[in-house]
Amino acid sequence: MDLQIRGMFATEGAEEIMETYAEAFGLEKSEEVIITQFMEHNKIPASCQAVADDMAPMAALLCSPLSRFIVGQNIVTDGGQHHSLF
Numbered sequence: 251m252d253l254q255i256r257g258m259f260a261t262e263g264a265e266e267i268m269e270t271y272a273e274a275f276g277l278e279k280s281e282e283v284i285i286t287q288f289m290e291h292n293k294i295p296a297s298c299q300a301v302a303d304d305m306a307p308m309a310a311l312l313c314s315p316l317s318r319f320i321v322g323q324n325i326v327t328d329g330g331q332h333h334s335l336f
Contacts, residue, residue, distance in 0.1 A: 259302065261301075271287075275287060296329030298329070300329055
């Protein structure tokens, strides 16, 4: 079994997370304000917040026969947000 680890994605469920983020940092509950604050303090080398279409190709690959030799891997799909030890 393989695991796709995602970073910050703009999804319907992210609204609640953004509201909690705004409250924690005392921000106006505006998507633009919250995303600007997040991007300024969480440098993502891809320079954007991901959408579902950014994760879909890797998920499709892992579900296809093409991934038959990809076994027991954690694949990070986060635009470089989380730095690896390696």
